[in-house]
Amino acid sequence: xxxxxxxxxxxxxxxxxxxxxxxxxxxxxxxxxxxxxxxxxxxxxxxxxxxxxxxxxxxxxxxxxxxxxxxxxxxxxxxxxxxxxxxxxxxxxxxxxxxxxxxxxxx
Amino acid sequence: xxxxxxxxxxxxxxxxxxxxxxxxxxxxxxxxxxxxxxxxxxxxxxxxxxxxxxxxxxxxxxxxxxxxxxxxxxxxxxxxxxxxxxxxxxxxxxxxxxxxxxxxxxxxxxxxxxxxxxxxx
Numbered sequence: 131x132x133x134x135x136x137x138x139x140x141x142x143x144x145x146x147x148x149x150x151x152x153x154x155x156x157x158x159x160x161x162x163x164x165x166x167x168x169x170x171x172x173x174x175x176x177x178x179x180x181x182x183x184x185x186x187x188x189x190x191x192x193x194x195x196x197x198x199x200x201x202x203x204x205x206x207x208x209x210x211x212x213x214x215x216x217x218x219x220x221x222x223x224x225x226x227x228x229x230x231x232x233x234x235x236x237x
Numbered sequence: 238x239x240x241x242x243x244x245x246x247x248x249x250x251x252x253x254x255x256x257x258x259x260x261x262x263x264x265x266x267x268x269x270x271x272x273x274x275x276x277x278x279x280x281x282x283x284x285x286x287x288x289x290x291x292x293x294x295x296x297x298x299x300x301x302x303x304x305x306x307x308x309x310x311x312x313x314x315x316x317x318x319x320x321x322x323x324x325x326x327x328x329x330x331x332x333x334x335x336x337x338x339x340x341x342x343x344x345x346x347x348x349x350x351x352x353x354x355x356x357x358x
Binding site: 131162164166168172173174175176179185217219221224225226227228229230231 | 281282283284287296298299332337341342343344345346347348349350351
């Protein structure tokens with residue numbers, strides 16, 4: 131099975147900061163990767179699919195890049211609403227796997 | 238508006254059974270593949286099962302294969318997860334999720350609010 135590893139596990143940042151989260155796959159997944167934002171008590175929200183395609187309605191400060199085994203999610207200027215946990219997810223195989231999550235906290 | 242409403246969770250003893258439901262609105266489930274995803278307390282997200290929109294093909298995580306069954310009732314526009322032989326480690330918040338295509342789930346573009354399953358004696 132493909133394993134997904136995110137780093138860091140926790141990130142402390144201030145509003146206005148540029149934030150980058152990394153996701154690594156245990157083997158090549160081409161660009162079959164999605165990113166989600168998850169807040170406590172809420173349903174996860176799709177941000178990015180196919181590694182770099184922005185989901186409709188998602189602010190343009192979110193962007194994704196990468197292919198093969200290494201991917202990044204960047205928030206260009208962190209907003210108060212962006213403090214949450216972020217997950218990557220591979221869909222190269224039917225056995226979809228998520229990363230362990232990156233919690234973005236207020237510094 | 239596309240919406241998923243999850244229900245059916247509760248407290249069940251180890252070895253017991255439970256059936257989760259996911260009511261869809263704003264779209265027809267037969268035109269999209271659907272999934273269940275869970276989150277154990279303090280842990281991350283784990284994919285559980287998929288069902289195709291048009292062909293009823295099903296796929297399961299190894300951790301639930303042989304114990305859980307995903308199904309769909311197009312007349313009720315609903316998806317179900319039948320869970321048998323439940324274990325303590327199945328305790329989680331279970332989310333219904335929609336894929337963007339009819340044949341298979343790739344990523345998840347809409348999620349329910351989740352229903353809590355607690356397996357404990």
